Amino acid sequence: MNRCLICMSALDEGVTLKEYLFEEDIICGHCRHRFIKNDRIYTYKNLKVHAFYQYDDFMESLLYQFKEGRDVALADVFLWKQRKKMVDIFRQHQCVIMPSSKEKLESRGFHHLKKILACSKVEICDCFIKTKNYKQSLQRAQNREKIHSIMQFSFFPEKDFYLFDDVVTSGNTLLAAASLLRKKEEMIEAYVLSVHPRFVEICDKQ
Ligand SMILES: [Zn+2]
Structure with missing residues (x-):
């Protein structure tokens, strides 16, 4: 059994x-x-964020075991309940995943988002490259040129897309990706596995 x-x-x-x-x-x-379900959709600057779950101690420890403990067997548990819904959501869209640094990819041996998405058969677009220390640097990078020096895309998505990440905390990663890919001031939509309470607070305070 x-x-x-x-x-x-x-x-x-x-x-x-x-x-x-x-x-x-x-x-x-x-x-x-x-798993604490989350039904809210968040709007932050030019970003519309859909989150499936809340990021709490349980989600944190599970993601840690999967990503840092390299427990690849856990990959399917995260989006198992959304795997069919994801196919519908991404039917006409590519799924642009947020990048991992080269160092992380090499030490882990896998891209955590590709593994998480594997059960849902969406079309993944891995177009971003992340440079070192980008989390800290992104917070300081307010304009497009500065963001370019921290995070770059190697090619542009071939069709419409939604962004995807496992956790949204400050929103900086998704905002940077959106600002690099956006045409003019259009809204960019993102789907995330879980939303950190800090992001909820940021959105509520706007
Ligand atoms: Zn159990």
């Missing part, structure tokens, strides 16, 4: 009857119920 990918319990542990009958899952009910 298959076991929960997170806690190794039997898959039917803690599932409701409805879930048991209608929702095939790869983790047990107890673990599934720890």
Whole structure:
């Protein structure tokens, strides 16, 4: 029998009857119920952000185990519930993933966003290159030229696109990507796995 990918319990542990009958899952009910769903859509500057879950201690530790602990077996748990919806959302759009630095890619041996998206069969566009220390630098880079020196794209997406990241915290990465790809002042939409409380606060304070 298959076991929960997170806690190794039997898959039917803690599932409701409805879930048991209608929702095939790869983790047990107890673990599934720890994902806190998020229905809000956030608007921040020229960015519209859709987040599937809230970023809390559970999400943090799961992402840490997956990314830094290189527990690749966890990859499918993040978007498992959205995998079919994602195909619909991205039917006419490429999924532009936020970059990892070369050092991270080499030490991890995989791009975490490609792994997370693998269960949903969306068309991935890996067009960005990230330079060192870019998180800190991005906060200071207000204009396009400065952003270019930190984050660049190697090619332009071939069709319409939405951005994708695992966590939105300050919004700086998505804003930088949007500003590099945007035509004039158009709104750019992004989908993220989870939204950090700090980003919710930033959006509420505008
Ligand atoms: Zn479990």
